[in-house]
Amino acid sequence: MGKLVRRLTRANEFYVFLVIVALSIVIQARSGQFFTVNNLVDLANAMVVPGLFAVGAYMVIVSGGIDVSFPALASLAVYATTRFLVDNHYQGGLWLPLLMVVVLGAILGAFNGLFTSRLTVPTLIITLGTANVFSGVMQGALRSVQIPNIPRSMADFGTSTLFVATNPTSGLTSNMPTSFLLLVAVLAVAFFVMRFTMFGRGIYAIGGDESAAARAGFKVRWIKFWLYVIVGIIASLAGLVRTSMMGQMHPTNLLGMELMVIAAVVLGGTAITGGTGSLTGVMLGTLLIVVVDNSMILVGIPTFWQQFSLGLLIIVGTGISALQVARSGNGLRAVLR
Amino acid sequence: MWANLTESKSWRAVTRDTHIARLVTILLSLVLIFAVVKTEAFLNLRTWQSMAIQFPEFGLMALGVMLTMITGGIDLSVVGIANMTSIGAAVVMLSIAPRGADAATATMAIALAIGSALVAGTAAGALNGFLVATIKIPAILATLGTFELFTGIAILITGGKPKSGLPPLYGQTFAGKILGIIPVPVVVFVVAAVLIAILMNKTAFGTKIYMLGTNAKSAKFSGLNTTSLLVRTYMISGLYASLAGLVMLANYNSAKADYGSTYTLLAVLIVVLGGVNPNGGTGRLLGVVLAIGILQILSSELNMFPNISNFYRPLIWGGVLLAVITANHLSGRRSSHHIAKGKGPRQ
Numbered sequence: 001m002g003k004l005v006r007r008l009t010r011a012n013e014f015y016v017f018l019v020i021v022a023l024s025i026v027i028q029a030r031s032g033q034f035f036t037v038n039n040l041v042d043l044a045n046a047m048v049v050p051g052l053f054a055v056g057a058y059m060v061i062v063s064g065g066i067d068v069s070f071p072a073l074a075s076l077a078v079y080a081t082t083r084f085l086v087d088n089h090y091q092g093g094l095w096l097p098l099l100m101v102v103v104l105g106a107i108l109g110a111f112n113g114l115f116t117s118r119l120t121v122p123t124l125i126i127t128l129g130t131a132n133v134f135s136g137v138m139q140g141a142l143r144s145v146q147i148p149n150i151p152r153s154m155a156d157f158g159t160s161t162l163f164v165a166t167n168p169t170s171g172l173t174s175n176m177p178t179s180f181l182l183l184v185a186v187l188a189v190a191f192f193v194m195r196f197t198m199f200g201r202g203i204y205a206i207g208g209d210e211s212a213a214a215r216a217g218f219k220v221r222w223i224k225f226w227l228y229v230i231v232g233i234i235a236s237l238a239g240l241v242r243t244s245m246m247g248q249m250h251p252t253n254l255l256g257m258e259l260m261v262i263a264a265v266v267l268g269g270t271a272i273t274g275g276t277g278s279l280t281g282v283m284l285g286t287l288l289i290v291v292v293d294n295s296m297i298l299v300g301i302p303t304f305w306q307q308f309s310l311g312l313l314i315i316v317g318t319g320i321s322a323l324q325v326a327r328s329g330n331g332l333r334a335v336l337r
Numbered sequence: 338m339w340a341n342l343t344e345s346k347s348w349r350a351v352t353r354d355t356h357i358a359r360l361v362t363i364l365l366s367l368v369l370i371f372a373v374v375k376t377e378a379f380l381n382l383r384t385w386q387s388m389a390i391q392f393p394e395f396g397l398m399a400l401g402v403m404l405t406m407i408t409g410g411i412d413l414s415v416v417g418i419a420n421m422t423s424i425g426a427a428v429v430m431l432s433i434a435p436r437g438a439d440a441a442t443a444t445m446a447i448a449l450a451i452g453s454a455l456v457a458g459t460a461a462g463a464l465n466g467f468l469v470a471t472i473k474i475p476a477i478l479a480t481l482g483t484f485e486l487f488t489g490i491a492i493l494i495t496g497g498k499p500k501s502g503l504p505p506l507y508g509q510t511f512a513g514k515i516l517g518i519i520p521v522p523v524v525v526f527v528v529a530a531v532l533i534a535i536l537m538n539k540t541a542f543g544t545k546i547y548m549l550g551t552n553a554k555s556a557k558f559s560g561l562n563t564t565s566l567l568v569r570t571y572m573i574s575g576l577y578a579s580l581a582g583l584v585m586l587a588n589y590n591s592a593k594a595d596y597g598s599t600y601t602l603l604a605v606l607i608v609v610l611g612g613v614n615p616n617g618g619t620g621r622l623l624g625v626v627l628a629i630g631i632l633q634i635l636s637s638e639l640n641m642f643p644n645i646s647n648f649y650r651p652l653i654w655g656g657v658l659l660a661v662i663t664a665n666h667l668s669g670r671r672s673s674h675h676i677a678k679g680k681g682p683r684q
Binding site: 020064115118119120121122124125126128129131132133134135136137139140141143172262263266272273304305306307308309310311312314315318319322323325326 | 601602651
């Protein structure tokens with residue numbers, strides 16, 4: 001028991017969890033609406049898209065990089081798919097949009113991977129470039145506009161629910177979307193890959209020390225390339241979910257989301273310098289951001305505060321993480337290295 | 338951090354002559370294309386004047402980003418600082434000299450507004466420097482966070498709406514033309530660039546930031562006060578960003594929280610195109626100034642083809658950025674090959 005407590009209090013996740021609990025008690029006290037069935041289901045619903053993105057961003061940050069291109073990547077992959085299917089009056093099942101989105105996501109991810117695996121330039125600068133290429137292709141070459149009618153199968157997927165939660169007092173209902181299962185599935189696969197495969201351990205090794213990883217026998221370039229392909233696939237799945245749930249394709253809807261997602265990953269205790277981080281932390285970080293985002297309305301804070309509070313969250317979150325890195329004997333290691 | 342000595346040596350070799358020569362060639366050929374394709378516009382003074390009004394906006398930001406990148410960091414908050422401070426300046430002007438105020442009040446209001454904007458910009462830069470140097474948050478994340486923070490403050494002040502109705506005197510002086518020919522923004526830019534040149538080449542500060550960017554650890558062990566150096570670098574970046582904000586305020590005659598959203602990419606692109614090593618330690622002001630010229634001419638040439646939609650711009654800027662870093666990588670690898678042979682992969 002004592003061992004468990006010690007392990008808990010040393011884990012970053014535990015403190016994020018405490019913050020979430022404290023925050024929800026405050027929100028509950030102010031609004032009386034937080035611990036209602038439908039608010040909790042709403043939170044789960046709001047977590048699906050940022051949660052999927054966060055899994056991808058987490059993998060990149062663990063590898064010591066940073067990716068700001070995934071919202072543009074997802075928008076382009078899903079826009080191209082939706083445009084093609086709508087123009088061809090596609091009436092079939094969900095398998096084709098899903099397949100197209102995954103393939104496009106993989107190709108665009110490979111485009112990222114081509115640069116990130118071969119250049120010594122910081123990945124931020126690379127993905128800043130590719131993000132603009134992606135959104136430029138979508139808005140310029142494909143002349144993206146809002147597509148009001150997405151294929152039936154996609155819309156059906158977006159509105160399908162696992163169960164409906166009804167608030168007994170107010171009568172408000174909230175839907176638990178089927179796509180929540182997709183988040184669970186992606187989490188499970190990512191957990192397995194990061195924990196139990198050489199590829200996943202390689203990502204951690206590269207983030208810890210790239211030269212050491214190469215000398216230990218990891219194929220650094222190969223791992224980096226496929227890492228970005230996988231992240232492309234996960235991001236495009238998130239894009240598909242968002243479009244399906246909205247019931248329409250809004251090309252610029254996702255753009256600008258990268259900061260919120262990176263903030264979530266870093267708040268969850270993933271070291272910004274790479275090499276450490278857990279999916280539990282990532283999900284807690286995402287939950288924290290979603291709670292803050294959703295509850296501003298409940299508590300009655302004007303939405304003008306949203307961007308300010310997000311910036312503050314990023315600075316405080318990364319600041320705590322940076323101070324921890326400095327405290328954990330990095331000074332000594334820096335001398336030895 | 339990433340740059341080791343072999344790499345920076347090769348970078349210096351590239352930037353000393355080849356890179357500058359390459360940039361000059363690109364610039365001249367773009368000017369030549371301009372002269373041939375649109376001779377009429379090329380010979381018109383107004384074309385050049387409108388360019389000289391435009392480029393200081395992102396050029397000033399690029400100068401700040403350049404300094405931070407030489408130290409091995411980056412400043413992604415420049416657009417946020419520019420918008421926040423220009424909104425602050427607009428608020429100061431409007432509160433002291435509302436519509437219809439007399440000339441003396443307006444002059445005082447403008448002077449106060451400019452002063453407070455520059456102070457606010459420097460303070461914002463100091464916050465960046467504090468986060469990067471003292472808290473040791475990687476510059477990318479720290480300045481992305483403060484970008485959100487500053488933009489958030491700008492939204493809080495304005496409620497997301499544009500601030501306009503400034504005293505006409507402000508636009509007349511800041512966006513006006515000296516002797517009716519030379520636009521004021523370009524004069525501001527030239528003075529700012531000369532100050533940076535002096536700072537980089539004639540002061541100890543300049544030498545120290547190169548050393549810090551080449552190897553932060555050895556700089557620290559050589560007794561440099563790296564914290565204070567970094568804070569001062571980000572303060573200059575913030576100051577220049579607020580200057581860019583004042584130019585934008587004059588050019589648009591209004592301020593809004595989301596103006597200049599493409600300038601972050603443009604500033605980074607300029608600095609990398611100008612030959613500054615994104616890992617720090619090397620880069621020359623001349624290269625960056627040439628890169629500013631190249632991008633302004635390229636941008637004006639894109640304007641000449643109305644059938645190329647504005648949405649292609651991100652595609653072109655992003656594509657140029659990727660092409661430049663790839664080319665730098667290839668030429669850097671060629672010239673450093675014999676030195677770096679037998680070493681493990683660099684990060």
